[in-house]
Amino acid sequence: xxTFGLIGYPLGHSFSQKYFTEKFKAENIEARYLNFPxxxxxxxxxxxxxxxxxxxxxxxxxxxxxxxxxxDEIDIIAREVGAVNVVKIAWDDKKPRxxxxxxxxxxxxxxxxxLLRSHHNKALILGTGGASKAVAYALKELGLxxxxxxxxxxxxxxxxxxxxxEEILKEYTVIVNTTPMGMAPKTDQCPSIPYNxxxxxxxxxxxxxxxxxxxxxxxxxxxxxxxxxxxxxxxxQAEAAWDIWNK
Ligand code: SKM
Numbered sequence: 001x002x003t004f005g006l007i008g009y010p011l012g013h014s015f016s017q018k019y020f021t022e023k024f025k026a027e028n029i030e031a032r033y034l035n036f037p038x039x040x041x042x043x044x045x046x047x048x049x050x051x052x053x054x055x056x057x058x059x060x061x062x063x064x065x066x067x068x069x070x071x072d073e074i075d076i077i078a079r080e081v082g083a084v085n086v087v088k089i090a091w092d093d094k095k096p097r098x099x100x101x102x103x104x105x106x107x108x109x110x111x112x113x114x115l116l117r118s119h120h121n122k123a124l125i126l127g128t129g130g131a132s133k134a135v136a137y138a139l140k141e142l143g144l145x146x147x148x149x150x151x152x153x154x155x156x157x158x159x160x161x162x163x164x165x166e167e168i169l170k171e172y173t174v175i176v177n178t179t180p181m182g183m184a185p186k187t188d189q190c191p192s193i194p195y196n197x198x199x200x201x202x203x204x205x206x207x208x209x210x211x212x213x214x215x216x217x218x219x220x221x222x223x224x225x226x227x228x229x230x231x232x233x234x235x236x237q238a239e240a241a242w243d244i245w246n247k
Contacts, residue, residue, distance in 0.1 A: 065129070086100070
């Protein structure tokens, strides 16, 4: 039986195991999908040693960038993006050969595209972690300009939460939350943006899918924005990962 899985920390919120387990059952695929909540990425090599049959892994928060140091090879787009959420593993006499890919790009792109209208040409990306890199890449491909919003701006083009105001929000009508703020179990949190600046012109996309409606989505929706959670993106990136593992 082939074994796949997910690394990240913590993993209690994740639907990946349920998604793949149901898929394997429905499609009569002899495989299993396990959760590997590792507390530091330093545990990754010993995880591979302990499971010298793993065929593929998803990588989630907070390791999408850190995992790159452990790979033998990286797909050209994942390298450009600087984040990996899919690892394909080939075993050569108990020695793993790891290649990294990014399926968040296609997942996000296909999920947001049907909602984009002609006035949606500038986006704010909340957060600067691994998932934000895939979002930025996809938005650029879709023809949108974007700006990162960060707690600790590392680049002159990044805007801090403190300096985010209603005027900026008027110009940037797509807002994508890539932070874990509001993810289960901490569902009472949300990114600190001036929600009074949100209007029906806005499209607010949250990469979080658990809970189904985050506080960020609720607050934007109350102001008339179109909102979407990350569940469809999760499914699309999972299917793209499955294609990569089976190529
Ligand atoms: O990139 C995905 C990852 O493959 C799986 C996941 C999850 O299980 O919540 C979320 C995203 O980071």
